[in-house]
C-alpha cells in the first residue's frame with residue numbers, strides 16, 4: 001500500500017515506518033523535525049520535512065491508501081504548563097489532516113492514541129469501555145482527536161483505528177528513543193547507568209500503590225509497531241475501532257529502576273522527588289480486544305527484555 005506516516009522521524013513513528021518498509025509498503029514520512037531526527041527515517045522511505053497542517057493536502061493528493069498518524073506533542077508535564085502547544089499542535093493539526101484525508105478520499109487511518117485518555121481508572125486493568133476522563137492536557141487533546149475520527153468514520157465511511165498506547169519502551173534495530181529533552185522513565189534511568197546523569201528522581205512514593213510509586217504497563221516498541229500493521233489490515237470502512245496496547249502487567253517506578261539495575265549492572269542512585277502534575281497512580285491495559293480482533297500477540301512482554309533492548313540502543317548511540 002502507498003502510506004503516509006506522519007511523525008515518522010520520531011520514536012514510535014520511525015519504528016513503525018521501518019516495519020512498514022520491511023513489509024513491502026511504499027512509505028512517505030512527513031515530519032517537521034521539531035522533536036524527530038532525519039536519520040531516524042528508515043532507508044526505503046521517502047522523507048518530506050514539512051509542517052503537517054500545511055503539507056497534508058499536497059501529500060495526500062497522490063493516491064495515498066492509508067495514513068498512520070504519529071505526529072504529536074507528547075509530554076505530559078509540558079502539556080500542563082503549555083496547553084496551547086498541545087491544543088494547536090495535536091488537535092488543530094489533526095483536524096487539518098482529517099479534512100485533507102476526507103478531501104482526497106484516503107480510505108484508512110491508524111491513529112496514535114494513548115492510555116492518558118482514560119485518566120485515573122476506576123477499574124484496573126483498563127478496558128476500552130472505561131470512562132475517558134484525562135487528568136492531563138496531553139490526554140485531553142488525544143481524546144478530542146479520537147472523537148473527531150469517530151465523526152469522520154460515521155459521516156464519511158473512513159476506516160479508522162485508534163491505538164491507545166500504554167508505556168512504550170525498548171528499541172527496534174537501530175531505531176529507539178532519543179529526545180532532546182528526555183522525560184520518560186526508562187531512558188532517564190539508562191542515562192544514569194551510562195554516566196550521563198548522576199541520579200534518577202522518583203516522582204512521589206505516597207501514591208495508592210503497593211510500594212507507593214506509580215505503576216505503568218510497559219510495552220516493547222516492536223510489539224507496538226506490529227499492532228499498527230495489523231490495524232491497517234483490519235481497518236473497516238465506516239468503523240472507528242479503538243484498541244488498548246499493553247501487556248496487562250504493571251510495574252512500579254521502583255521495579256523499573258530495579259530492572260535497569262539488573263540489566264546494566266549499575267547501582268543507579270535514586271532520590272525521592274515531589275509528584276509530577278497530571279500523573280495517574282496506575283495505568284495497566286486490558287488488551288484482550290486487540291488480541292481477539294486483530295490477532296495481536298506481544299512477543300516481548302518481559303520487562304528485562306524491554307530494558308535490555310533500550311540499553312543496547314543507548315550504548316550504541318554513545319558508541320557511535
Ligand code: UDP
Nearest residue numbers: 076183184185188201202203214253276279
Ligand atoms: N517517572 C519518575 N521519574 C522520572 C520520570 C518518570 O518517577 O524521572 C515516573 C512518572 O511519574 C510516571 C512513570 O515514571 O509515573 C512513567 O513516566 P513516563 O514519563 O516514562 O511515562 P508516562 O506514564 O508519563 O507516559
